[in-house]
Amino acid sequence: MNLARAFRYYGKKRGHRRTGSPKLGSVGEAIFFAALLLLGCAGLVWLFSTFVVPEWRVNHEFIEAPCKVLKTEIVESMGKDGMLFAPRLTLEYNIDGKTSMRSESRYDVHGGYFDNRDSARAVLNDFRLYTRSRDNRYPCWYDPSDPQLVVLTRGYGWWVWVGFTVPVSFVIIGAGGLIYALLRWGKSVERRAAIARRASARRLFHTGDNGDYPFVPQGADMTNSPGTKLKFRLPMAGAAGWALFGMLTFCVAWNGAVTVLIVVVIRGFLAGHADWPLTLFVIPFLAIGIAAIVCFLRRLLTAAGIGPTRLEISDHPLQPGDLYRLFLTQTGRLRIKLLRVSLVCEEAATYRQGTNARSETREVYRQELFRQEDVDIVDQPFETEIELTVPRRAMHSFAAEHNEINWTLVVDGEPAGWQHYRRAFPVVISPAAGGQP
């Protein structure tokens, strides 16, 4: 297959495959991250020049002098979110210990604006007007290059540094994205994949796939629990407890909201002015709430009444063509009309559709390993040994970013008087050792 490609400006969806212009995409990506970086830098410059530099000058360059407070007032101005209030003090102080200067102080270098009058008043309450009898003076700091600029407090405001988190995150994301875009610039998809593979191989703690078998899951969770009869006890996928907890949360939230509406409706009836539109509106919501409670209770009874299912295996990971033993334990006090154990393979794919990530799963293989009708569990748990032969040419387990092939041992039960239940135990099938074409 040969393809000659020039610059492509647009993207198309061809069946399951999306085409597009990688070069245009890279340009757009670089422009986006460069804009973020510039925005972040501009924000940093503004924060430094507006807040940090003036505060630093007050702390390091302004000269301290004793001052008399001659007058205090609160100045009002209209801000974006309403009225602002600033304490203003007329001070008298000496420059270089000689020249007397009278100036209106802004209390702090930023102007000292508050969103309520009480806060501004609280600042002024710390200063008493000068009287000859008290001879009360306060320290102030004036700018040697502009002695009219004088403040009554100094230090660093912590909130300025909190404000830095926004432009700093813009700079980090912008610079990181720009470096990433530049590193990808002009590189083919194969070269980028090769670079990514080398980087992955250099990683100290390489996790995810099996080192001997790339893109085959390690399945470490499946071998960290020893069995009582066989080598490993397999973990169950999607523990029922979390599903029940989710359903309970939904029931409480939904029915709580519905209850408020019902109370309003009932009060209306009791007061003699029934609100029929609201009553009709509440009925479907009430029906959903009741259905949710019934569903939750049925699941709860199923989970509590059927009891745990345990599955042990003689070895793991599995190899195509090999024979394994399974040991199934089903507890509870019930009669199961039909109990089955199957080896199941599912393909799972995730894909983008517009801005949504979607996934699809399809069962592509099912082998029934065990089937028994009319299982009565009374005093002792039901226990049985099962043989499993992995198909000789079975596809191995596979896990990539968007596509997976998962193997599972599935226990299906149809208890008398209860809902059907299914419990899945994931397993890993490795590629056939030394497999030949």
Add this chain to the structure above:
Amino acid sequence: MSDEPSVVIVLDGDSRHYGPGETLSGEYWIESVDSSQVASIEASVLWRTEGKGDEDMAVHEFWRRRAEEGQLLEPRRPERFSTVLPRSPLSYDGQIIKLRWCFRVRAFLHRGKDVVGEREFRLGAVSPSHVHG
């Protein structure tokens, strides 16, 4: 014969089926292109997925040659390659996932185009998927 540049890939033994750990070897060249037109040539052994999901892809082996100053590439001269294939992932024809292995050559021309050619092969002998009742 077309005047468009094209990639020719010949696998040794003309085989299309390989086992894990076997050696994949052969040679490739690019036709209808002059040395002065080619900026660089990349060759890779890779797998990719096809099907319902977004594409996954990984490179097993990667070679790159580029024209140095005063030293042009000779794209029409056959270039040999050889690599030991990995144990996984194996080629697979599923229902919503297909896994394909191929040897791919990409030549970057000075005028901004790239010429791509690839030759598929199968790794392993996995059965196509089918549901058993």
